[in-house]
Amino acid sequence: MNNHEIDYKIYGDDMQFVEVELDPRETVIAEAGGLMMMEDGISMETIFGDGASAGGGLMDKLFSAGKRILTGESLFMTTFTNVGTGKRHVSFASPYPGKIIPMDLSELGGRIICQKDAFLAAAKGVTIGIEFQRRIGAGFFGGEGFIMQKLEGDGMAFVHAGGTIHKKDLQPGEVLRVDTGCLVAMTSGVDYDIEFVKGVKTALFGGEGLFFATLRGPGSVWVQSLPFSRLASRVFAAMPQSSGAKDEGSLAKGLFNMLDGR
Template structure:
């Protein structure tokens, strides 16, 4: 094992957090801003990149790792949490929006996982958080995630998060699954990822599902989310008062009466 071996426990259902157990001198890395709580004698340190580069790589290696994160739209920095005490200590990380936290053992996934740009939450120190370029122009322009996705490499435990309910699907060789581009969360490196036009102009324009599907062809494993954050955010934004929504009791009789009379109940 090149990565630190960490134990963990998940809490909650729709608003989950993960508690990581660290032995002395063990370290976990996490996205900046994901910390929920931690025990005493855990040292928190902000670093460039993901900390997986050799210290012998010097400043150039650190800048390279940080640059990869900037390209994916993430923060320039990551945070490490190291147990400097004598016994076991715990540190907890929370998901940023309603959904699920999925533990991924990279040693069981051939050492590589490709996921959407904002899916990574935390991992054992030694896991490399890099970028995966989509070489097909169509996938890059219309695939929902652009040309660049996150790539997690190593043999340790990683944690990703997604919106709503998560569904794992194992694809047999040649088996194809069509997914809404925003609902794809992660896939193993052997899955063939492409995009496909919905087929009919009327369906594309008025079906409300967009112009393209993500086409995933096995063998491999894919993880799909039921509520992409972009879909949730667009609904909230559309319902806001600035966009024509009603903050005076939508759907209620009282709200309708006050709208007619122009009353203000606040």
């Protein structure tokens, strides 16, 4: 294996965190700000990108970090390395209510495509890149934009999404239609496209949007029941608009900003 072999345990139900067990010299990479707690003997270091091009030059490192900007992520990532002599533990928390999905890339063809803010942590050696949608329609109307995240390697990766997560295994030629915001991840063999909702009345008054994602097997698809964008829009819609409810509106605005990470 090219990736570090890490053990893990997931705690909680709706607000989960993952505890990673590191042997001496093992390393895990994570999004900046994802740390919950770590034991003594673990060294923390901030790096450009995912560290996959650590042996390359400055341009390689800048390109690796630049790819993360395109997916809406931070320019930096953090590595956690066990520099002690025994096993040590480090934990990472989910940013909003939902589930953490452990993915063994060695069992998933070595490549996963996911929504651009889904990545939480992974064994060192997993590369976090960008996946451009080949079809213009999928890029502009896909809900996740023209760019998605691409996780490659043969180690463990942890992805987070909102609400309840459902995994669907598609047979060759089998089609699944999903709300564009509910798509979390898919294996590289799944064909992804965007389809316009049929019928004028359904499109205008159905309340489900004008487009949905069409996924064609073979491969595996992960779907979330509560996209963060849907949660945030409901909170925003419930905010009082009149000036007479100043205190209540300020409270709702503060809650929205907290959910939005401000």
